[in-house]
Amino acid sequence: MPKIRVTLKTIASKLGISVPTVSRALKDYPDISKETKTAVLKLVDELHYIPNNLALNLRKNKSNIIGVIIPEVVHFFFSSVIKGIMQTAENHGYSVLLTQSQEQLKLEKKHAKLLFSSHVDGLLVCLSDETKSFDHFKIFEEFNIPLVLFDKVLDTDTISHVIINDREGAFQATEHLIHQGCSNILFLKGPKDPLNTIERFNGYKDALEKYNIPLDSSNIKSCPHITRPEAYHLVEKVIKEGQLFDAIFGVSDILSIGALGACQDNGIKVPEKVCIIGFSDSEMCEITRPQLSSVYQPGFEIGEKSTLKLIQEIQHIENDGEQKAEQIILKSSLKIRESSNRILKTFC
Amino acid sequence: MPKIRVTLKTIASKLGISVPTVSRALKDYPDISKETKTAVLKLVDELHYIPNNLALNLRKNKSNIIGVIIPEVVHFFFSSVIKGIMQTAENHGYSVLLTQSQEQLKLEKKHAKLLFSSHVDGLLVCLSDETKSFDHFKIFEEFNIPLVLFDKVLDTDTISHVIINDREGAFQATEHLIHQGCSNILFLKGPKDPLNTIERFNGYKDALEKYNIPLDSSNIKSCPHITRPEAYHLVEKVIKEGQLFDAIFGVSDILSIGALGACQDNGIKVPEKVCIIGFSDSEMCEITRPQLSSVYQPGFEIGEKSTLKLIQEIQHIENDGEQKAEQIILKSSLKIRESSNRILKTFC
DNA sequence: TAATATTACGTAATCGATTACGTAACCGAT
C-alpha cells in the first residue's frame, strides 16, 4: 500500500486552512501570522513534504534541466566532458537530461524534439558526424531556448560554441615531430567531414609548410572508424609495403596506439626509428610502453565552459536581455612523453 | 522576439473550438467529427504543435524519466553501464536524468531527494563507497517508486539488484594464476568496505584454499584510492624490499597496470617471472605490452539488465501488482592475454 | 462613533493537458 504523496493540500486540510496560505507560509510572506507559519513548518517537517517539481516547472515555465546530446558515452574524452557538464550544472542548481545520438542524425533529431517537449531550459550539443545542418535545432532558437555547441560543430556565427584549437594543437604536435628530426610524417586521419578532423589536418599542413617540407599525399592515411585494429593493420601494411616514414601523427590516441603496436610488432623501435604522437591525451597514453605523447584536449573544461555559457544565456534570457553568440576556443597543449622524445633517452 | 509556444489553447482559439475538443481530436476520440479532426491535425502540423511534457507528467503523475545515481562517470566500466542504461531506457520510451555522487554519501542523499521531487518513475543506483545504509532511499519505497541497485550494493533482500559474480570471477582469475604455476600471489585490493571488493577477496581465498595454498597476509596489499601510481609505488616498494611473489591479482585493471609498470621498470619479466591479471577488462588491457589478462565485467549488460528490471517493476506497479525483489547475478569471465599466459610464448 | 487602516487570510485564475459529465441540435420513430 503506497503512501499518498504529501502536497500543500494535505497540509492545508490538516490545518483547516487554504492551500495558498500554506504556500505563502512556506515562502515566508509577511501577511501570514507567525502562528500559522510555525504550524505549517511543523507539519511540513513531520510529513516530510517535498514540493512537486513538475507542478513548479509547469507554473514557472522553467524546468531547471539542461538537455545534453552527445554522440557517444563510452569514450574518455566525452565522459570527461559529461563530468564537467554535470558538475557545473549541479553547482548552479540544474539537472542534466542526457541523451546519446550514437553518431546518428536521426537520433539527434529525435532527442532534440524530446528535450524540447520536456521543456529543458537549455541545450548542450556535440553534433554527430552525420549532421550537416542546424535545421532540427531551429525550434530552440525560435522559442528562445539557449543552445550551446561544443567540440564538434558546424560553421556558425549565430550559435555559441566551445571548441578547442585543433589546428593549433595539430600544428604543435607536427612541429614537435619535426624538431625531433622527423620529416616523413604519416598522418592518420578519421572520418572526413567533421570540422575538427579537418582542422587537425590543417595544423599538420601548416607545420610542414613552415618548415618547407613538401606535403606527400601518400603519407595521408584514413581510418574512418577510428579503431585501434584499423590503425594497426593500416600501419602494418605500410611497413610491409616498404613505404618509408619516420613519424606518425594520429588524430586520435587510439589510432596512434594501434600504430605504435604495429611498429613494435614489426621491429620498428619507437621513438628511435619512428616518433609517434596522438590526440586527446587520454588515460591510455600513460599506459603504453613507451608512453604515448599526445595533444591534451581539455574535456572537463569543455563541459564546464559550455555549461557556464549556457547557464549565462539562460539567465540572460530570463532578464529579457538580448544575447549574441560567442565562440570560446580552449587551448590544447602538448603532453610530450617517451613515444616522441628522442632527447630523453628511454629504455628497452 | 521569441515565439509563444503553441499549445492546445492556441489551436482551439484559432479554430473557435474548445481545448478539450482539440485534445480529443488529436487522440482520435470517436465523438469528434471528421471535419474537426482534420482541421485540428492540419493546424497541429502547420504550427508545429509539440505537447508540453510537464503538463502531461503532472496530469498523469508519470514522468517517463529514470533517475540514475552513479559514483563516477569518467571510468570505463561506469560509462559502459551508462550506455547500457541509456540505450535500454530509450528503447522503452524513458529518458535518463543522470547524477553523480562522486563517491560521497552527502551528494547521493541530495540527488536522491532531487530525483524524488522530480517525480522520476524509477531509480537506478550504484551506491557510493561511503554508503552504509538505505535510509535515504526509504521514501522511494514508501511511495512505491521502484529502485534497482547495480554493481555496488549492500546486503538486502527487499531491493532488486544486478551484480556480477565477483567472487566467482576472482576465483577463476586466481585459479588461472595457480594453473600457470604461481603460488605466491599478491592481491591488490581497493577500499575495504564495498561488497564487491570483499567478494573479490573471497574468491581469491577460495582458490587458494582449493589448491591448499596457505593465505599469506603479507601478500594482501591495499590501494584504497585505486590509482595507477598507487599500485606502481606499492609494488615497486615490495620489489625493493625483496618480498617474493610470482603473480599479481589487482581488483581493478588500473591497479594491475600500475603493478605491471613497476615490474617492468624493475627488470621483472611479465609473464615469465610474474603473472599479472586485472579486473574489469577495460580498453586499456589491450593496450599494454604485454597485454593484460583480466576478468571481464559486463558493464553494458549490467546497465541493460538493471534498466529492464526497473522498467518491469514500474509497469508492474502501474498495474497494481505486488512486486518482490529479485537478485540478478551476471557472469564475469576470464579474458586471458599475454600478461598471465606462459604457454603462449610472447616477446621481449 | 464612524471612517480608515491593518492583519490574516480566502477566492479565483493560471500553467497545459486530460477526462467525467452535461447538453444543444438533430435524427427517426411512435
Add this chain to the structure above:
DNA sequence: ATCGGTTACGTAATCGATTACGTAATATTA
C-alpha cells in the same frame, strides 16, 4: 407532436503550486 437516441461538442474538475485580488475581522484614528 413528442419521445428516445445519436452526434458533436462545451463545461468543469483535476494534477500541484503560485499569485493577483478581494474581504472579513480587528485595530486605529479623526
